[in-house]
Every structure is written in structure tokens, then in C-alpha cells.
Amino acid sequence: MIVRRLKDAEKGDRKIVSEGWDSTRLALRNDNMGFSFHITTIYRDAELHLHYQNHLESVYCVSGYGSIEDLATGEVHTIEPGTIYLLDQHDKHILRAEEEMKMACVFNPPLHGKEVHNAEGAYELDAEEVKG
Known part of the structure; x- marks a missing residue:
């Protein structure tokens, strides 16, 4: 069993800060x-x-x-508490925050923990994941 607390993870190396967002990674690939x-x-x-x-x-x-704007269709959907969106087609999108938003996010395959977005707005796969 693994037990972690957000307040503890935010103080350590599980918190990644980037332009426009930060992410505390509570469960990772390992x-x-x-x-x-x-x-x-x-x-x-x-x-x-x-x-x-x-x-x-x-x-x-x-x-x-x-x-969130779906760039394939041009549709814009409101994000508010209680909303879930699923990027099931590797959807190209724009996420806009009119006020600060707290989001619970799940990634598959799992991230290793240090990822930030590349120029395409994606997370890179590790060399191990590409081989597998």
C-alpha cells in the first residue's frame, strides 16, 4: 500500500512548476x-x-x-467544478483559465515525474517506453 499526502508532496520534488501551471505528481510510473x-x-x-x-x-x-477548446472542431466547453474531460483521441486543444483552476489528472501511460510540455504541447515518451 502506498499512502501520500498532497501537502507533503507539494514541498518536495514531486511538484513541477512551469509557465502557467504547476503539477504535483502523487502517483508515478515507478x-x-x-x-x-x-x-x-x-x-x-x-x-x-x-x-x-x-x-x-x-x-x-x-x-x-x-x-477547453477542441482545435479539431472549434467547439469550446466550459470547465467548472464537477466537469471532467477525457482526451481520448490525443486531442489538440487550448485550455484557458479565467480564474485559477485545480484539476485532478490521470495519464496513461504514466509519467515518470519530471515532464514538462515540449514545443508541441506534449510530454515526451522515455526511450524505455518507445522500445516497449
């Missing part, structure tokens, strides 16, 4: 769960152009308000 689980804060007025080409992601909004 936990051998088949997914990673993160609590991510999207900062007020952030506009993130994302395209997870190598991962599927599910995102549940815990607090805050914003929107």
Missing part, C-alpha cells in the same frame, strides 16, 4: 499502477496550447473556472 495521478493548478489567465500525442489524459475540475 508506483506500478499503470497510470499517473496529479493535482494540477492552472494559473488565472493562463492559455495552454496542448497536444498529448503520447498520452491519454482524463481531467476533473475540482475548483475554478475556465474553458
Whole structure:
């Protein structure tokens, strides 16, 4: 059994800070769960152009308000507490935060923990994952 507390993880190397967001990675690849689980804060007025080409992601909004734009269709969906979105087609999208948003995120395959977005708005796969 693995037990972690968000407040403890935020103080250590599990918290990654980048432009417009931070993410505390509570479950990672080396936990051998088949997914990673993160609590991510999207900062007020952030506009993130994302395209997870190598991962599927599910995102549940815990607090805050914003929107997600599907770049394939042009549809814009409101994000508010109680909303989940699933990027099941490696969807290219723009995430906008009108106020700070707290999100619970699940990635498959799991992240190792130090990833930040590349120029395409994606997380890279490790060389081990590409071989497997």
C-alpha cells in the first residue's frame, strides 16, 4: 500500500512548476499502477496550447473556472467544478483559465515525474517506453 499526502508532496520534488501551471505528481510510473495521478493548478489567465500525442489524459475540475477548446472542431466547453474531460483521441486543444483552476489528472501511460510540455504541447515518451 502506498499512502501520500498532497501537502507533503507539494514541498518536495514531486511538484513541477512551469509557465502557467504547476503539477504535483502523487502517483508515478515507478508506483506500478499503470497510470499517473496529479493535482494540477492552472494559473488565472493562463492559455495552454496542448497536444498529448503520447498520452491519454482524463481531467476533473475540482475548483475554478475556465474553458477547453477542441482545435479539431472549434467547439469550446466550459470547465467548472464537477466537469471532467477525457482526451481520448490525443486531442489538440487550448485550455484557458479565467480564474485559477485545480484539476485532478490521470495519464496513461504514466509519467515518470519530471515532464514538462515540449514545443508541441506534449510530454515526451522515455526511450524505455518507445522500445516497449
